[in-house]
Amino acid sequence: MDVWDVLGKRTAGDEFVVVGGLKAPDAEMALLLARETHFRHKEGVAYAVRRRGEGDLHVGSFDAEQLGGVTDRSYRRQEGYVGVGAKLKRVREALATRGLAIGGHRPPARRGGEREDAHA
Amino acid sequence: MLDGDPRLSLLLALADDELVLGHRHAEWTGWAPHIEEDLAFSSIAQDEMAHARLLYGLAQPLVGLGEDSVAFGRRPVDYLNAWLCERPNGDWAYTLARQYLYDTADAVRLEALASSAWAELAELVKVMQLEEKYHLDHGRAWFRRLAEGPVTARQKFADGLAATVGEAVALFEPLPGEERLLADGVMPRTSEDLLAQWLEALGQDLEAVSLDFVLEHHGPGTGEMVPTSSGEIAGGEGDLGVPGVVRRDGRWVHDGGFTGGGGRRGRHSEDFVPLWEEMTGLYRAHPGAKW
Numbered sequence: 467m468d469v470w471d472v473l474g475k476r477t478a479g480d481e482f483v484v485v486g487g488l489k490a491p492d493a494e495m496a497l498l499l500a501r502e503t504h505f506r507h508k509e510g511v512a513y514a515v516r517r518r519g520e521g522d523l524h525v526g527s528f529d530a531e532q533l534g535g536v537t538d539r540s541y542r543r544q545e546g547y548v549g550v551g552a553k554l555k556r557v558r559e560a561l562a563t564r565g566l567a568i569g570g571h572r573p574p575a576r577r578g579g580e581r582e583d584a585h586a
Numbered sequence: 587m588l589d590g591d592p593r594l595s596l597l598l599a600l601a602d603d604e605l606v607l608g609h610r611h612a613e614w615t616g617w618a619p620h621i622e623e624d625l626a627f628s629s630i631a632q633d634e635m636a637h638a639r640l641l642y643g644l645a646q647p648l649v650g651l652g653e654d655s656v657a658f659g660r661r662p663v664d665y666l667n668a669w670l671c672e673r674p675n676g677d678w679a680y681t682l683a684r685q686y687l688y689d690t691a692d693a694v695r696l697e698a699l700a701s702s703a704w705a706e707l708a709e710l711v712k713v714m715q716l717e718e719k720y721h722l723d724h725g726r727a728w729f730r731r732l733a734e735g736p737v738t739a740r741q742k743f744a745d746g747l748a749a750t751v752g753e754a755v756a757l758f759e760p761l762p763g764e765e766r767l768l769a770d771g772v773m774p775r776t777s778e779d780l781l782a783q784w785l786e787a788l789g790q791d792l793e794a795v796s797l798d799f800v801l802e803h804h805g806p807g808t809g810e811m812v813p814t815s816s817g818e819i820a821g822g823e824g825d826l827g828v829p830g831v832v833r834r835d836g837r838w839v840h841d842g843g844f845t846g847g848g849g850r851r852g853r854h855s856e857d858f859v860p861l862w863e864e865m866t867g868l869y870r871a872h873p874g875a876k877w
Contacts, residue, residue, distance in 0.1 A: 488622050498727050501720070502626035528719075536716045537636035 469518045470496040472503075474510035478530065482514055482523070493517070493524040501526055501533070507542055508534035592763025593704065593772055594648045595666060599761055599850055600695075601641035602667035605657060607688060608634030609865050610675055619678055626724060630685070633717045640710050658869035662862045663852040666761075670753040672849075672858045676746070679739070682732065683746030686725035687754040687788070693722055694784045695757075703771030733795035740797075747792075748800040755781065755804070755828045755840070759850045781840055785831060789838025801838055804831040826853065 467489045473482040486504050490496035496515040505513050511530035514523050526533075540546035561567060611631035618624035642656040649656055670688060675681045696715050702708040732743035758781035767773040792798040826848030829840035847853050869875075 489620070490622070494727060495731070498723060499622040499626060502629055502724070503622050506629050532716055532719060535633065535720075536713050537633070537640065539632070539636075542632075 467491055468496075470500070470515045471518055472496075472500040473514045473516060473523070474504065475512040476510050478511050482512070485509070487518070490515075497524055497526050501528060505533050506535060507539055510534075591648050592761070592766045593707075594645055595762045595764075595850070596767055596772065597641050597645040597648070597707075598664075599666040599668075601638040601645065601657075602665045602849075603671050603688075603692075603757070604634040604641070605638035606665070606667040606861065606865075607671035607684075608632070608638060609861065610671065610673070611681075611685070613675055614681065630721050630724060633720065637714045637717070640714065644706060644710060654869060658866040659873065662854060662859055665854070665858070665862070666850050666852060667854075668753065668757045668759065668849040669855045669857075670750060670757060672855060672861055673750075673753070674857055676749075677742065679732065679742035680746035680749060682725070682728045683743055684750045684754075685721070686729045687747070687750055688757070689718065689721040689725045690788065690791075691754060691757045691784050693718060694780050694787075698775045698780055699773070701774050703774075707772065729791065730795070733797055744797055744800055747797065748803050751788075751800055751831075752804050752828060755785075755831070756826060756844075756848050758784070759826065759828070759844050759848050761850050778840075778843070781829070785840055786837050789833070792838075798833075798838070801831045801833075 468491065470488055470490055470493075471484050472486040472488060474485045475482055488496065488499050488503060490499055493515060496517075497513075500513055500515050505528075511533060513526040513528070513533065515526075516523050558568060608631045611627055611634060615624065615628045615631070618627050638657065639653065642653050645656055646653060651659060670684060673684070693715075696711050696718060699711045700708055700715065702711070729743075732739050734740070735743075758777045760777045761767065761773075764773065764777060768776060789798060789801060792801060824846035827842075827845035828848075829842045829844065831838060832841045833839075834841075
């Protein structure tokens with residue numbers, strides 16, 4: 467299957483720039499998949515694909531209003547989780563006053579292979 | 587729950603379809619045939635759930651429950667989704683056939699509801715339509731690709747269509763209180779009228795790729811949807827019978843009417859309770875929890 471470059475414009479005044487890549491059998495499917503994989507969170511106002519190594523640009527038909535969806539997707543972005551740490555802290559403190567604690571293991575904060583004393 | 591304002595039946599039918607099908611779509615996350623499609627289908631699943639949330643929000647004052655309670659705090663017989671939405675995913679061809687049939691049917695009913703006399707619903711539907719265009723594009727692209735594709739893909743897709751088209755017809759099962767919804771202009775057109783519009787367009791799509799034979803499996807007298815096991819949830823009415831499908835005067839039309847009650851009356855297939863148990867498990871374990 468061919469590799470396609472995915473291009474996007476963040477604002478209407480921008481030029482198309484490469485934002486990623488994907489595999490697809492033809493331009494129609496490449497455009498569909500580019501839209502689904504790269505432009506679902508209001509990342510831009512226009513999108514296009516180009517078969518890698520070729521010059522022809524295939525521009526997507528969805529306009530800026532449609533591109534990226536219209537319903538609340540904040541949970542899919544980093545800012546959607548602002549305040550979660552503070553909330554966890556409040557819950558921990560509230561539980562502690564009742565002699566309770568949140569159980570379970572937390573994933574390690576360090577990358578695999580790093581020495582524990584490297585962060586000491 | 588459905589005694590009183592018939593607008594609640596309409597909202598729950600629309601929302602439950604979206605929530606339950608979104609749940610099924612989400613089961614493909616991590617398992618779709620390739621990673622790009624995995625993301626695409628997951629996005630569609632999230633869209634459907636987001637649309638359900640919008641509709642539940644509109645239903646809140648009618649039902650007197652919070653958003654989460656409307657979505658997850660009801661008994662199985664209080665869900666009004668069509669059977670098509672609750673069926674297990676099967677293989678990828680079945681899933682795509684169902685997605686195509688559902689989203690083309692959904693487009694027909696949303697187009698009608700965009701001119702509803704209930705202004706809040708009409709506005710909400712217009713928002714949904716912007717995202718449903720993604721789903722239609724996706725469904726139509728795969729429809730063409732599989733219908734014109736290699737023999738095996740085409741055959742599997744045809745099998746998926748044949749397996750789902752009868753239950754897709756039941757998406758247009760008349761709603762409880764539909765007469766009043768029509769009289770008030772909340773529903774601009776009858777469910778049967780919408781079915782006719784969808785079937786005609788579906789017939790044209792299928793004829794264009796010589797797959798219209800799948801409709802012949804649903805001729806007059808073949809449309810009864812008899813529950814297949816004792817797991818069926820009784821909603822208090824007879825088994826749902828759906829109209830047959832025939833080609834008449836050059837177009838595909840429905841023949842006969844709906845009888846009994848199906849998903850729109852809270853009557854579900856044996857596949858619904860396991861789905862409901864999983865979908866509502868967290869809510870039922872921690873009712874009223876804030877996130």
